[in-house]
Amino acid sequence: MEKPPHKDRKPHTCCKQSCKQSPKSVEQKPGNSQPALKRVSDKTVITGGAGYFGITLGRALAKSGTEVILYDIKPCQWEIPKGVQVVQADVRVFRDFYAACEGADCVIHSAAYGMSGAEQLHRKEIQSINIGGTEVVLEVCKQRSVPRLVYTSSVNVVFAGQTIVDGDEASVTYFPLDKHVNEYSRTKAIAEQMVLAANGSPLAGGGKLYTCSLRSPGIYGPEEERHLPRLALNIERGFFAFRVGDSQTLMNWVHVKNLVQAHILATAALTPERNYIASGQVYFINDNEKVNLFEWLSPLFERLGVRKPSISVPVFLVHLSAMFMESVYYLLYPFVEITPPITRNEVHNISCTHTFKIDKARAELGYSPKKYSFADCVDHYLRKRPARRRDFFLLKCFLLTLLLMSLVIALIRFPDILKVLLQLRDAYVGILQ
Secondary structure (H helix, E strand, O other): OOOOOOOOOOOOOOOEEOOOOOHHHHHOOOOOOOOOOOOOOOEEEEEOOOOHHHHHHHHHHHHOOOEEEEEEOOOOOOOOOOOEEEEEOOOOOHHHHHHHOOOOOEEEEOOOOOOOHHHHHOHHHHHHHHHHHHHHHHHHHHHOOOOEEEEEEEHHHOOOOOOEEEEOOOOOOOOOHHHOOOHHHHHHHHHHHHHHHOOOOEOOOOOEOEEEEEEEOEEEOOOOOOHHHHHHHHHHOOOOOOEEOOOOOOEOEEEHHHHHHHHHHHHHOOOHHHOOOOOOEEEEOOOOOOEOHHHHOHHHHHHHOOOOOOOEEOHHHHHHHHHHHHHHHHHHOOOOOOOOOOOHHHHHHHHOOEEEOOHHHHHHHOOOOOOOOHHHHHHHHHHHOOOOOOOOHHHHHHHHHHHHHHHHHHHHHOHHHHHHHHHHHHHHHHHHO
8 A cells, every 4th residue: 555645745746758869869978888787677766867877877777678767856957768767756755756666676766965065054955855765765665565775875974084094894884973064974874774774674565675785985977967067166266276185185986887887786786696695785886096186186177277286275274164154154044045165074075085995896796897087077078068157256255255244243243133143043953953
């Protein structure tokens, strides 16, 4: 019997799209040069499917003969090949997701919210989507008798600013939930543990649910929409005029096609043919390369005509600046939303070494990352991105500085105003939490 949707959530209208296109037009789009893998599913539902990773994964699965449902609250901007359908609906709405999973034998749960930008500070929505959405996904899998669930996780479930060198799944534990500085990482950790705890759960039609989790670092690719555009914009605005930390700080990245390969292999590793080897397991996935962010971004600096920074700024100063920007955001958000140029979580990511080994994924999944060029991705992005409009950023910064100075002066002269603003802020933060 279908479980009714939550009363406090309004169901979204489901709309299915199936676009027929010539093979030529499909091959020209991102993700289609990935070698076809053996079919590992008859029907797979991908949450967050309208994003760059989701569509690239969907295309790869469809090429192997799998029927694919891309499930996302956002419309899909990519061309959709034969064998792929789009369902535009909210992952938190049980009724809609239940309908989309009819006949599915696998769900890949990659939908998430709050990874970067101002989204990182929308705590209530992050909790609702990342935790509440995962609850719905798990319940639907059980009631629809979907036997396999692969969760797209993040290295941030174990990393929050501490040094990690060549960490592996056995030695690196979850970062304490109450110590995370951003809600995205905290909720991803909670959701991953929910998915792993559900491994072995009985299904309504008999059998068991088998789950695993893939921990990814930052994703890059020719048409990636989140990291590369934000990095390019911040470089052009001058936020990368100085290094943060030293040149010995290292991190991992993963190309979208390598991440796709890992998900398809994980799907196969939850079958009896592979003795359910991935059942209840977590895997770090990356390109098997350790890079310094500022050196890795060299092609982007060069293509933008910006000199690569050579002077380092102490990490604690940047961290204090990020704390101040977040405080200003929460103070002003009831009146105006100003995206912080950098957050504490982003400071951690660029200033602290955190690298992870992929030995377990190699041994158990057969994962073998291919070599890709970040410079090629930069060239493709700069060719395709629309002409940048003048956003008068420096003028906005100047006006914001004047506003803050005026506010400080007003608070000194009229301290009662501060009490009112703090009450408003506390009330708003309470609503978010």
